[in-house]
Amino acid sequence: MLDFDQVTIRSRERTLVDNVSLNVMPGEWHALVGQSGSGKSLLSRSAGQLLPPNLSIKGSILLDGQDLLVMGRKNLRHVLGQRLSYIFQDYQSSFVPFRTIGRHFTEAIATHEKGSVNEARSRTLSALESVGLNGSLADCYPFQLSGGQLQRASIALALLFSPDVLIADEVTTALDSVTGHRILNLLQRLRQENGCAILFITHDWRQVRRYSDRISVMKDGQIIESGGTHRVLDHPRHDYTRQLIAAAPVLTRLPSGLPEVGQ
DSSP states (O other): OEEEEEEEEEEESSSEEEEEEEEETTTEEEEEEETTTSHHHHHHHHHOOOTTTTEEEEEEEEETTTTEEEEHHHHHHBBBBTTTTOSSGGGGGGGGTSSHHHHHHHHHHHHHHOOOOOHHHHHHHHHHHTTTTOOOGSSSSSSGOOHHHHHHHHHHHTTTTHHHHHHSEEEEEEHHHHHHHHHHHHHHHHHHHHHHEEEEEEEEHHHEEEEEEEEEETTTTEEEEEEEEEHHHHHHOOOOHHHHHHSOOEEEETTTTTTEEOO
C-alpha cells in the first residue's frame, strides 16, 4: 500500500536517511522504532512532501503505485487527508486557535468534496462521535478542550475520509498512560472498521508488542532489522535491536503483589 524505495534524505552537511526501503501492507499496523534522531519522523514526513526546504530527497515513495515524491501540489492536496493522513505528536498544531473545531472539519470537507453546509455539519458531528467525543464540541475552540479531547479530535480529522494509510507519529507521548491506552484502542478499532494501514512511530515497546503486526528498526538513518512482531521481539537478530528491547522498562511483581520497575 505504501512503499518507500531506496529513500535518501540529505542536508548540506550529512545524510539523515540512507537508502531506506520499507513497505506498509494493506490493513496492517507497522511499527517503526528507534532512538531519537534515527530518521523515523523524517522518513514518514517525506511521504507527504512535508520535509523542510533545506533537505533534499532521492528515491521513490509509492502509494498504491503512485509516486508521491513527483506528484504536483494540486494532486497531492487531494491525496493528503483522503488517502494518506497524519496524526502528529504535537496534535495542537493541527488546529488554528481562532477557529472552532467544527470549522476545521467543514473546511477539510469543502476542500475534498462538494456538499451542503448541513451535510458537512452532520459529517463533523458523526466524526467526533466516532472517537467518543460529544458533537457539541464542534462549537468549541481548541483551547477549550483537554489534551485527550484535542488528540481525539485530531484523530477524527485524520480519519474523516477513511484514508488507506494513517501515519501516527508518537501520538501518545504527550498523554498520560490511561488516555494514551484509550487512543491506541481507538485506533485499533477504527483500523478494524475502516481497513486502513497504520505506520506507527513510537519508542514504547509495550505498545509495539500489543498492537503491531510488523516492526522495522531504524538506527542512524538506516533500517537495520525488520520482520513480524513476535519474531523481532522474541528473536532479535541485530545487537542494536536487542539493546533497545533490553533497555525498555518492564513491570515485575513483588511477593507482596506490588509492582516494581525493573530491567
